[in-house]
Amino acid sequence: MRKIYNFSAGPAVLPEEVLQQAREEMLDWHGSGMSVMEMSHRGKEFTSIADKAESALRELANIPANYKVLFLQGGASSQFAMVPMNLLGKKGKADYVNTGQWSAKAISEARNYGSVHIAASSENEGFNAAPPLEQWRISPDTVYVHYTPNETIGGVEFQWTPDLSAAPGNHDNIPLVADMSSNFLSRPFDVSKFGLIYAGAQKNVGPAGLVVVIIREDLLDIAPLAGTPTMYRYKTHADNVSMYNTPPTYAIYIMGLVMEWLKKQGGLAVIEQRNIAKAKLIYDLIDTSSFYHCPVNPADRSRMNVPFTLSKPGLDDAFLKQAQAHGLIQLKGHRSVGGMRASIYNAMSLEGVQTLVTCMREFEKNHA
Amino acid sequence: MRKIYNFSAGPAVLPEEVLQQAREEMLDWHGSGMSVMEMSHRGKEFTSIADKAESALRELANIPANYKVLFLQGGASSQFAMVPMNLLGKKGKADYVNTGQWSAKAISEARNYGSVHIAASSENEGFNAAPPLEQWRISPDTVYVHYTPNETIGGVEFQWTPDLSAAPGNHDNIPLVADMSSNFLSRPFDVSKFGLIYAGAQKNVGPAGLVVVIIREDLLDIAPLAGTPTMYRYKTHADNVSMYNTPPTYAIYIMGLVMEWLKKQGGLAVIEQRNIAKAKLIYDLIDTSSFYHCPVNPADRSRMNVPFTLSKPGLDDAFLKQAQAHGLIQLKGHRSVGGMRASIYNAMSLEGVQTLVTCMREFEKNHA
Numbered sequence: 099m100r101k102i103y104n105f106s107a108g109p110a111v112l113p114e115e116v117l118q119q120a121r122e123e124m125l126d127w128h129g130s131g132m133s134v135m136e137m138s139h140r141g142k143e144f145t146s147i148a149d150k151a152e153s154a155l156r157e158l159a160n161i162p163a164n165y166k167v168l169f170l171q172g173g174a175s176s177q178f179a180m181v182p183m184n185l186l187g188k189k190g191k192a193d194y195v196n197t198g199q200w201s202a203k204a205i206s207e208a209r210n211y212g213s214v215h216i217a218a219s220s221e222n223e224g225f226n227a228a229p230p231l232e233q234w235r236i237s238p239d240t241v242y243v244h245y246t247p248n249e250t251i252g253g254v255e256f257q258w259t260p261d262l263s264a265a266p267g268n269h270d271n272i273p274l275v276a277d278m279s280s281n282f283l284s285r286p287f288d289v290s291k292f293g294l295i296y297a298g299a300q301k302n303v304g305p306a307g308l309v310v311v312i313i314r315e316d317l318l319d320i321a322p323l324a325g326t327p328t329m330y331r332y333k334t335h336a337d338n339v340s341m342y343n344t345p346p347t348y349a350i351y352i353m354g355l356v357m358e359w360l361k362k363q364g365g366l367a368v369i370e371q372r373n374i375a376k377a378k379l380i381y382d383l384i385d386t387s388s389f390y391h392c393p394v395n396p397a398d399r400s401r402m403n404v405p406f407t408l409s410k411p412g413l414d415d416a417f418l419k420q421a422q423a424h425g426l427i428q429l430k431g432h433r434s435v436g437g438m439r440a441s442i443y444n445a446m447s448l449e450g451v452q453t454l455v456t457c458m459r460e461f462e463k464n465h466a
Numbered sequence: 467m468r469k470i471y472n473f474s475a476g477p478a479v480l481p482e483e484v485l486q487q488a489r490e491e492m493l494d495w496h497g498s499g500m501s502v503m504e505m506s507h508r509g510k511e512f513t514s515i516a517d518k519a520e521s522a523l524r525e526l527a528n529i530p531a532n533y534k535v536l537f538l539q540g541g542a543s544s545q546f547a548m549v550p551m552n553l554l555g556k557k558g559k560a561d562y563v564n565t566g567q568w569s570a571k572a573i574s575e576a577r578n579y580g581s582v583h584i585a586a587s588s589e590n591e592g593f594n595a596a597p598p599l600e601q602w603r604i605s606p607d608t609v610y611v612h613y614t615p616n617e618t619i620g621g622v623e624f625q626w627t628p629d630l631s632a633a634p635g636n637h638d639n640i641p642l643v644a645d646m647s648s649n650f651l652s653r654p655f656d657v658s659k660f661g662l663i664y665a666g667a668q669k670n671v672g673p674a675g676l677v678v679v680i681i682r683e684d685l686l687d688i689a690p691l692a693g694t695p696t697m698y699r700y701k702t703h704a705d706n707v708s709m710y711n712t713p714p715t716y717a718i719y720i721m722g723l724v725m726e727w728l729k730k731q732g733g734l735a736v737i738e739q740r741n742i743a744k745a746k747l748i749y750d751l752i753d754t755s756s757f758y759h760c761p762v763n764p765a766d767r768s769r770m771n772v773p774f775t776l777s778k779p780g781l782d783d784a785f786l787k788q789a790q791a792h793g794l795i796q797l798k799g800h801r802s803v804g805g806m807r808a809s810i811y812n813a814m815s816l817e818g819v820q821t822l823v824t825c826m827r828e829f830e831k832n833h834a
Contacts, residue, residue, distance in 0.1 A: 100493060100494065100499055101499060102498075102499030102500070104499070104500055104504055106504065106505070106506045106509070107506070108506070108712065109503060109504055109505055109506060109507060109712065109715055110504060111500075111504050112501065112503060112504055114493070117492055117493050117501050117503075118492075118493065120492055121489050121492035121493065124485055124486075124488055124489035124492065125468060125482070125485050125486065125489065126468065130470075131468055131469060131470030131472070131793070131795070132470070132472055132479075132795075133480065133485050135477060135480060135485075135672075135673040135674075135720065136472055136474065136477055136478060136479050136480055137474070137477055138474045138475070138476070138477060138796055139477060139674065141474070141796065171539040171540045171541070171544075171675060171714075172539045172540055172544075172697055173539070173697075173711045173712055174711075175696070175697050175710070175711035176539075176540075176695070176697045178695075178696070178697075179695035179696065179697065179698075180695075183695070207695070207696055210693065210695075210696075211693070298712065300712055300715075304503075305503040305714075305715065305716045306503075306507065306712040306713065306714055306715045306716070307539060307675040307676070307713075307714030307715070307716070307717055308675070323693070325578065325579070325691070325693045327544070327546075327547035327548075327551070327575070327578075327695075327698065328543070328546070328547065328575055328578075329540055329541075329543050329544045329546075329547065330547075330695065330698075342543070343541045343542075343543035344476065344477065344541055344666065344668055344674040344675075345674065345675070346539075346673075346674055346675030346714065346717070347477055347668075347673065347674045347675070348673045348674070348675070348716065348717070349675055349714070349716070352503065425499070427499070427500075428506055428509065
């Protein structure tokens with residue numbers, strides 16, 4: 099067992115069993131004599147690895163047959179452009195929900211390609227809440243609605259999947275697009291409610307350098323905007339089973355190991371219960387203490403990223419130092435927010451969170 | 467020692483020492499308690515890894531201070547669009563040299579963004595030669611000249627760096643752009659002769675999912691075409707030391723280990739001599755045999771990718787089977803060419819090539 103607990107927001111902690119298996123197979127995958135890094139992406143060894151990773155993901159997330167799974171590169175930041183370039187089509191108008199820094203980035207990039215309407219925003223609440231569906235004002239001529247189910251920096255998470263047909267107005271057939279990077283596979287979710295989901299791998303899925311896209315097949319029929327690079331067209335990758343060019347093979351391999359680990363844990367429903375329990379430990383401490391503070395509306399608090407501040411100024415460095423002494427690392431808050439942030443993705447153990455909570459109590463006792 | 471020799475064209479064999487070190491450090495890099503895959507890309511541990519990888523590359527390739535090194539994603543296939551989107555500017559015209567399938571892909575993508583003039587082509591020679599500089603016809607109004615120093619599929623390699631000022635016409639200040647994916651760091655090269663070099667990592671540098679770009683700083687001042695995604699702008703990455711978003715951290719780490727390995731070998735001049743010796747072993751056998759054939763013009767034969775055919779039809783499967791029995795794998799030629807291809811990048815040992823040559827001789831004796 100390792101002696102540290104890594105609360106990094108991403109790249110983030112991976113299951114120890116996954117790293118151990120990767121270590122064992124580093125020089126010789128299944129008697130092939132090759133490291134996975136050395137395999138031709140078109141050879142039978144690697145295609146079996148990629149197929150298995152996709153099958154396990156499909157099983158875990160119960161992905162319907164009319165959705166393609168794509169293994170792409172360039173992170174969510176590339177998706178911010180790929181989504182509008184591929185989906186805006188002739189109508190050229192999309193709705194976005196603005197809940198913080200990551201949705202703002204998606205909005206800013208989309209504006210380069212068409213008309214963006216902000217359907218809802220939590221800006222007036224300091225980006226500390228998820229706007230309720232009855233406040234959404236969706237344009238009648240929008241081609242999709244984009245939102246960010248979990249804001250990694252702000253620590254705001256939608257605890258519900260928007261049902262656009264229930265929003266004010268008539269929007270029965272508008273595809274919902276989600277940047278699920280930081281809560282992907284942390285709980286069950288109904289893929290059929292979405293047109294397109296994307297998720298950078300480096301939170302709950304695997305190493306950086308891989309972004310998973312789940313796209314409903316009919317959306318592949320929209321003609322991309324003129325000037326969309328071949329590598330930025332979803333159809334390029336869908337038509338070539340993510341092998342139009344060399345995919346990030348080792349990241350896909352690690353993702354496959356993480357999927358097997360998730361299945362062994364009991365799948366997404368079991369992981370969700372564990373994530374609820376982990377988050378509750380920290381939020382309960384914060385809410386019963388006058389020393390720690392979390393600015394996020396309690397109903398919209400993230401199970402993945404817990405930002406918190408210390409009530410007394412100037413203690414941050416001392417807190418980080420004590421945490422480090424307990425083996426608790428990467429707790430410093432995002433540079434734009436300050437304070438602390440505990441990212442507690444699937445691979446963070448309950449024991450790690452308990453150790454953090456013990457450390458927080460001890461620090462409070464000594465400094466309150 | 468491993469018992470197989472992997473001749474894959476890419477992803478390709480890596481130095482065994484590199485894989486061993488990656489295995490040892492998999493769960494705990496330098497006492498940090500983290501795998502490199504788990505490190506925040508903005509933390510001091512990973513930034514030291516990325517800085518060291520860049521420094522080692524700069525030292526090995528003697529990269530002048532007025533060139534930026536970028537660690538990007540999306541492979542050479544993304545560069546096929548990024549180069550014209552970033553460099554075409556208002557003039558909108560570029561020259562390309564067509565020497566086979568990879569240059570053809572670069573040309574096809576560039577045509578989406580501007581006017582492409584074919585300065586030289588080996589199409590009439592069946593793409594089996596490198597067009598000599600005196601045949602190049604460079605447009606007077608071109609903004610750059612693009613070529614492919616090594617065609618991975620055709621096995622054609624330029625043994626010289628084009629000096630555009632010596633080509634017919636007056637082209638003293640035209641930037642030379644090179645897709646160096648498959649011979650990058652296999653020999654010394656003078657970076658100052660290029661405006662921009664790009665190389666997919668999965669041949670001589672590391673795992674798939676990383677593409678290295680070396681760009682002369684003044685080229686960052688050209689305004690990209692309207693509609694160029696933020697992630698497709700070189701300036702985005704140059705201004706953020708390749709950390710605008712999360713880079714492919716593990717691939718950069720492995721690249722750093724490969725750079726250290728290259729330095730330990732004695733650098734590019736030493737590696738070049740080894741690569742010359744390896745290639746000579748196979749080409750000498752082919753040229754003294756009537757059983758094996760290589761279609762490439764002898765002066766332009768690749769030291770990295772050796773395509774060859776067997777003179778008798780129907781023996782390919784038997785050859786591959788015998789090779790496999792000798793531990794020689796991934797020798798099947800590209801699906802568009804047929805026959806065999808031995809890719810013998812930096813990490814392929816002389817012993818591996820000797821074993822291949824012995825196997826080829828034995829097969830010829832039994833089947834000629």
